[in-house]
Amino acid sequence: MADISVRGRLALRAAAAASWASQKAGRGKGSMIGGLIALRIDPTIMTQLGRGRRTVLITGTNGKSTTTRMTTAALGALGPVATQADGANMDAGIVAALSAHRTALAAIEVDELHLPHVSDALDPAAVVLLNLSRDQLDRVGEINMIERKLRAGMARHPDAVLIANCDDVLITSIAYDHPHVVWVAAGSGWAADATSCPRSGEPIVWEGAHWRSTGADFQRPEPDWWVDEGxxxxxDGLKLPLHLALPGRANRGNAAQAVAAAVALGAEPERAADAAATVREIAGRYRSVQVGEHTARLLLAKNPAGWQEALSMIDPAATGLVIAVNGQVPDGEDLSWLWDVRFEHFEGTQVVAAGERATDLAVRLTYAGVDHTTVADPLRAIASCPPGRVEVLANYTAFRDLNRDLEATR
Structure with a gap:
């Protein structure tokens, strides 16, 4: 703790005491309360904890937690890596992670709104920019405004290497003028929030995988890294087998960016790719659990782009699909986004609408022409499906509450 000020040491001791008390009181791990207290006592503690580290920041609308886990694994060959175990990606969670692990390397997940000031505090060696799409408008705001803020934030760090998804128009705009960019063709399954150029306002034209602006000198860069099915x-002609434990094309893109980030910091590509491929579960996502006569696989989605990607992972051979939707503050109370998601392609699978907002979802499914039943309680919804394998797709608090209920039944 030689680089930590006296005030900073006091802040960390108080944080550790608060975390211990929270754990003893049965209120969780206590990392968030510890981080909040540390920042209250010393607002510069994040900067102090970042000194002397080589830090990779990972941000985007979707895939942050998965890519952070993959980046942590890929960097592991270079030494121990500090990271968040619980996906707490705002200031308190970041401080908690950095104070718990005094390592020379860090892979830190960052909420996109927090990226500019977290970058200022930690002076990252690399920043992974995944994707940018509409999320909770009541909290995040309009997506073009976020793009401009992130572009200005990255401009303040010309020495950082940006690992940027060139298939995402808004991410490309953030990184386009930066002096050190590694372009990754990580895919973009959702283009509805980037139909116009973020720099000129004119339309974006797609020609196969390539896109270009009709109103500015702005187009898809040639990628340095890309993936296919295998x-x-x-x-320099590098070609590595990539057999992921996680499903979905989006996760192949996440792995490509994680490996590119690790290589930028000096990792061997082969070892980084092998390590990233071993990631199997992220805070309960993608895991399968036994629920009576059913094997339920749990998937999480939080916004239209994430829902569309998660729906593409649904196994059509499953005996049932439970879709659980809540509308609490962490989810966004406005569920109008349901009408942006394509639910139309489920034939032959028994679909059950569940969650606190099951009736809202049921209306959307009706208009999509999807035969379904409505069972508000997700556990009962799973039980209502024919015996066998059931896919469960839930938004944030529905996913959290279902995991809590599953633990209670064990």
């Missing part, structure tokens, strides 16, 4: 490709 391999990861990189600079």
């Amino acid at each position: 391999f990861l490709y990189g600079p």
Whole structure:
């Protein structure tokens, strides 16, 4: 703790005491309360904890937690890596992670709104920019405004290497003028929030995988890294097998960016790819659990782009699909986004609408022409499906509450 000021040491001791008390009181791990107290006592503690570290920041609307886990694994060959175990990606969670692990390397998940000031505090060696799409408008705001803030934030860190998804128009705009960019073709399954150029306002034209602005000198860069169904490709003719434990094309793109970030910090590509491929579960996502006569696989989605990607992972051979939707503050209380998601392609699968807002979802499914039943309680919804394998897709608090209820039944 040689680089920590006296006030900073006091802040960390108080944080540790608060975390211990929270754990003893049965209120969780206590990392968030510890981080909040540390910041209240010394607002510069994040900067102090970041000194002397080589830090990779990971941000985007979707895939942050998964890519952070993959980046942590890929960096592991270089030494121990500080990271968040619980996905707490705002200031208090970041401080808690950095104070718990005094390592020379860090892979830190960051909420996109917090990226500019967290970058200022930690002076990252690299920043992974995944994707940018509409999320909770009541909290996040309009997406073009976020793009401009992130672009200005990254401009303040010209020495950082940006690992940027060139298939995402808004992410490309953030990184386009930066002096150190590694472009990754990580895919973009959702283009509804980037139909116009973020720099000129004119339309974006897509020609296959390539896109360009009709009103500015702005177009998809040539990627340094890209993936297909079996391999990861990189600079100088690099070609590596990539067999992920996690499903979905989006996770292949996440892995490509994680490996590119680790290589930018000096990791061997082969070892980084092998390590990233071992990630199997992130805070309960993608895991399968036995629920009576059913094997339920749990998937999480939080916004239209995430829902569309998660729906593409649904196994059509499953005996049932439970879709659980809440509308609490962490989810966003406005569920009008349900009408942006394509639910129309479920034939032959028994679909059950569940969650606190099951009736809102049921209306959307009706208009989509999806035969379904409505069972508000997700556990009972699973039980209502025919015996066998059930896919469960839930938004944030519905997913959290279902995991809590599953633990209570054990």
